[in-house]
Amino acid sequence: MNVLLFGATGMVGKGVLRECLLDPGVERVTAIGRSGSGVSDPKLRDLLHGDMWSYSAVEKELTGLDACFFCLGVTSAGMKEADYERVTYGIAVAAAEALARLNPQMTFVLVSGAGSDSSEKGRVMWARIKGKTENAILRLPFKGAYVFRPGVIQPLHGIRSRTAIYNAGYMVLGPLIPVLRWVFPGQILTTEQIGRAMLKVARSGASKRILESKDISAL
DSSP states (O other), X not given: OEEEEEOTTSHHHHHHHHHHHHOTTOXXXXXXXXXXXXXXOTTEEEEEOSOTTOOGGGGGGSOSOSEEEEOOOOOOTTOOHHHHHIIIIIIHHHHHHHHHHHOTTSEEEEEOOTTOOTTSOSSOHHHHHHHHHHHXXXXXXXXXXXXXXXXXXXXXXXXXXXXXXHHHHHHHHGGGHHHHHHHSTXXXXXXXXXXXXXXXXXXXXXXXXXXXXXXXXXO
């Protein structure tokens, strides 16, 4: 399986990259972004690309793909709605539209978030935009398109978030996570679980197109 990965330098993306490289069924991983992944592996190729809203310059590099794992995302804190939409909706949809044209046989998995608003009409800005992004991706003519909506994510294997406040929260909650996982089964996912679940969906599909934390945990 040949995989294209967006967001390989983020917390979720790092976890997904690790699982892809460990999986013997994955032959090649292409990590696309403005900077390299920082990982060295024979199966991994970094594709440096500056304009994340246009892919015409790298189309030749984006063929022959079986799956795309879109893990790129930013926090909405301090962002105006137009700016957040330009990043969250704009990049994901531009990439997905190009890939649907070049690889209609591929499976596209978008990492969204718990609480996303599929109606696109709610009061919460980030939830509306994430819902709008999900809807746009699910309409595209891929062989399979799926949305992951994780809530609380526990980073494993030395992976850290690039958002300082999240890292502080993990430090405080870290000792409690095993207890919380027992009290709220299926609600707290690890980066390892998400990566393995994405690979399973890419190979076998899923019974739902939008998967909440419990659905992802059950895969």
